[in-house]
Amino acid sequence: MAEWFESVAEAHRRARRRLPKSVYLALVAGSERGSTLEDNIRAFGELGFAPRVADLPSERDLSTSVMGQELSLPVLASPTGVQAVHPEGEVAVARATAEAGTAIGLSAFGSRAVEDVAEANPMTFFQVYWVGDREKVLGRAQRAKAAGAKGLIVTLDWCFATGRDWGSPPIPEKLDLRTKLGFAPQGLLRPRWLRGFLRHGLPDLTTPNMVPRGEEAPTFFGAYGQWMFTPPPTWEDIAWLREQWGGPFMVKGITHPADARRARDIGATAISVSNHGGNNLDSTPATIRLLPAIVEAVGDDIEVLLDGGVRRGSDVVKALALGARAVLIGRAYLWGLAAEGQAGVRNVLDVLRNGIDSSLLALGRSSVHDLSPEDLIVPPDFGREIRS
Template identity: 40%
Template sequence: MSQERPRDLAHAQTAFASYQDEIYLNGLLTGEPPRFPTGAAAVEAAARERMTAEAYGYVAGGAGGEATIRANRAAFERRTIVPRMLRDVGVRDLSCSLLGTELPAPVLLAPVGVLSIAHPDAEPAVARAAAGLGLPMVLSTASSVPLEAAAEASGDGPRWFQLYWPKDREVTLSLLRRARAAGYTTLVLTLDTWLLGWRPRDLDRAYLPFLQRIGIANYLSDPAFLAGLATPPEEDPLAAVAHWAGMFADPTKTWEDLAFLRAHWDGPIVLKGVQHPDDARRARDAGMDGVVVSNHGGRQVDGAAGSLDVLPSVAGAVGDDLAVLFDSGVRGGADILKALALGARAVLVGRPYVYGLALGGEEGVRHVLRCLLAELDLSLAPTGHARLSELGPGVLGTD
């Protein structure tokens, strides 16, 4: 099915809630339900049936006993929305401006690597679906295709690039140059994955896709990386993987090192993985432009705080000095509303769109995103709000 990109943001906004009408009308005319489920739990369950056990475990799993995954969801479930009545919500505006990117809604696609394990169309399918709705895809360094291929797939859609900061300075500089040349406007540096967390689901299967050269396409296509190999990757794939493993991340990095990125990236820089207000202040003082309150979806530290629980303190620490974004545990439109009410300017959504990808490639991703946007719109209106600027802690009940 071809997917047309909305002509402008206003068109995209009016389409959000209408997805519900589209589903019902199609059912009336054809007698058929939607091709894919509309609830997050049902989408995940259906995707699990399509994915290999290894792929599903890699996407769904978390660190240790997965207490942090549960904490992320519990933080949302503890908070209730208090609707207000008899307010004019006939016309709603969900648009926002974020670090120079104009968005039809405060939603971005979180960086998720190795997407080819979910569907062979991988990142290009996600990029097309995101661009069709005017939403930024934050491309992972660990993508299954080179960053240029994902950029081409996104057409004129907004695009951000997530960096896993390599030890090798020349490779870092090369990745940054390539990203800027390919039109990525904002750099998202992940802080919480200098080392992989203890992930029993993957360990029990001895499954790490990178060792099969899945998710290292940006390295295998990078001239600075290739210059460090004695032979081409196709002739000695194990040597290429070993070279990648030796530089993938650097746990010795400190706040002082951020000056290097600031000097070599001329667009906004956002730090992903901030959970403490002092770290948000340090990000501000280091000249960063934003932070993502995130615990990597529970994949790195077992027993960490739920991201939503720490969001208010981080947002309060930096006020309007930084763009505060939110990630970890978002499964539906009402979750997005809660995060916005607690201080986030926008949210990043991860696992839900990966499950959509597994179900139906580009069409599956688009369906999941349209469901999220429709639910956000249809959660905003009954609460008595027509604009994002109206959201604040008063929207929510007490914990």
């Protein structure tokens, strides 16, 4: 089919052709010079495989569980902010992930209500940043729980280092007439993207999940401004939120073994080894380099996930071989969403599923749970262990 693509790289190419320049640049951006963003991808290529050629399994099991949810493959949709790449945004992602038998993470900075997303995919994890006081943070979490969210993700890896050496794409606070006229030339150059939004309405730059249901949603930058002036949370705050939530709880943004142990000690269900896709503190090593030391620090006491740089099924297998339970993807599914909407997200997940299955076959492993460091060739200088 003409709409089908065989790789995440092809989804990326199509997204670039179909998105207005400023929207595309916002997707591919990394902080400062982008060294962390580049290392997230490059590091996977430094890991080799040790394949086998006989007595290979005729069937392979890709299923796993994350925060109490049974998944058909070890890949989840990571929470990302306002998804102006497609009119249906997070709802299209929710439908696609539900079709694929996996979970979606919905950002509190997302553009679609948690009630709509959870209805489209019952395996919804709701993500919060520490914005406002304890009661405001808890209010968002309680709204998500009432909507049916199965787990809470608190994201901590953000220090507002958003400067980029090559310049940042302009993101408007609201789409008033002046803003629309300013962006019109970009939209006219991408008629398919423009037709979709004219049919369904222009991108919603508000954040409906930042307030109780029924209240007027703040703009993205209004919520962001409140976040900037909120004191960073303490581990005591995070422990309090976990207790108040009372269900599966993930701490996202771990790169330091000491933080992994603190997350474990407060009773978190899971952690995600993450550097915010290269959008936090630049020069932080790739997450796959840091993963082994973090797995060693917390052992089997907590579920360890990884995000950052995953573009192929073989990348997923490498992360699992080094101790991750599953991975979260961000840009990969957003490119699929931009390319073909809901079908494009499902396409990306199918590409990754096929790549995982092929890698398991070549390695002689019948299950993702059988993978180990013995399946990899790891260069002596690959890891980046942080002393703690």
